[in-house]
Amino acid sequence: MQKYSMRKLTSGALALFLIAGFMLVDSSAQKRRRKRRASAPRITNPAIYQPSANDNANTAGDTSTSNENANGQGNTQNTKPSSGDPEEMKRTIRSLSSQVDKLTDKLGQMQEEQRSLVDLERLSRGEQHSAQLHAEMRDVQAKEAELQARLEDINYALKPENIERATAGYGSTHPEEVREQRRKQLEAEKQRVQGQLDHLAASRASLEQAIAAAESEVDRLRKRLDAADQAAIENAKRKAQAEASSQSAQPYSSPTPTPGP
Incomplete structure (x- = not known):
């Protein structure tokens, strides 16, 4: 029983000691918080200036005076008469x-000159193309003449008496076979030459069409250039006449006589 009472007293004393310690810690923490709050700066709002009634009246008077001056100056400027000489x-x-008008004439002249330069370049190219086509036509015609002569020779050689004369010197036991072989060779060559002639004839026909188109283009460009040159000459004459008429229309001012001494 005594042991139980001693334990109870001991636990009670320990509890009191712990409570006293917590209270001391809490009081020290509250003191620190108060010190921190006391050291914090305070924010104060600045005082706002309130103008008096006299200041407002003076400001309104100055504003109305400046507006009246501006309106007066604007009215004065608007009422000034415009002095324009008709x-x-x-x-x-x-x-x-x-x-x-001068700029328009100059621009038109520049455009005409540019067009003339383009036409001259096209004319030069057209003439070169036409000359090349004519050269090709001459080559085709020369080849046709050679092949036509060869075809005539083949037709002459295909005659029976000529074939027999050509194969008489072979000395074969079957002369008819030799003559037939000769005839077949000539016929094959004739077909080959005739095919070349047909191809050249087609080329010649296309060249004739191309030459006709090229010459037509060249003639058209030449006529256009001639017309442009004639128009330029007429414009130059017209300008010269206009300048002469304008100079003659100006009144002649006689020189003022110098006063004598």
């Missing part, structure tokens, strides 16, 4: 229109 405006318009 004769000067007419002269300016005539000068500008003459400059525009």
Whole structure:
């Protein structure tokens, strides 16, 4: 019984000791928090300036005065009469229109010159192409003449008496076979030559069409260039006449006599 009471007293004392320790720790923590809160800076709002009634009245008066001055200046500028000389405006318009006409004429002349240069280049190419086609035509005609002569020789050799004369010197026991072989050779050569002649005839026909088209193009370009040259000459004459008429239309101003001593 005594042991139980001693244990109870011991546990109670230990509990009191722990409670006292917790209370001391809590009080020290609260003191630290108070110190930190006391050291924190305070934020204060600045005072806002409130203008007085006299200041507002003065500001409104200055604003109305400046507006009246601006309106007065605008009205003065608007009421100023426009001093424009109609004769000067007419002269300016005539000068500008003459400059525009000159620029238009110059632009048209440049375009005509550019077109003429292009036509000249095309004409040169067309003439070269036409010359090349004519050269090819001469070659075809020469080959046709050679093949035609060879065909005539073959036709002459195909005659029976000529075949017999050509095979008489072979001395074969079967002369008819030799003559037949000779005739077949000539017929094969004739077909080959005739095929070449047909091919050359087709080439000659296509060349004739190409030459006709090239010559037509060359003639058209030459006519266009001649027309452009004639138009340029006419324009030059017209400009010269216009300048001469404008100079003659200007009034002659006689020189003012110098006063005597």
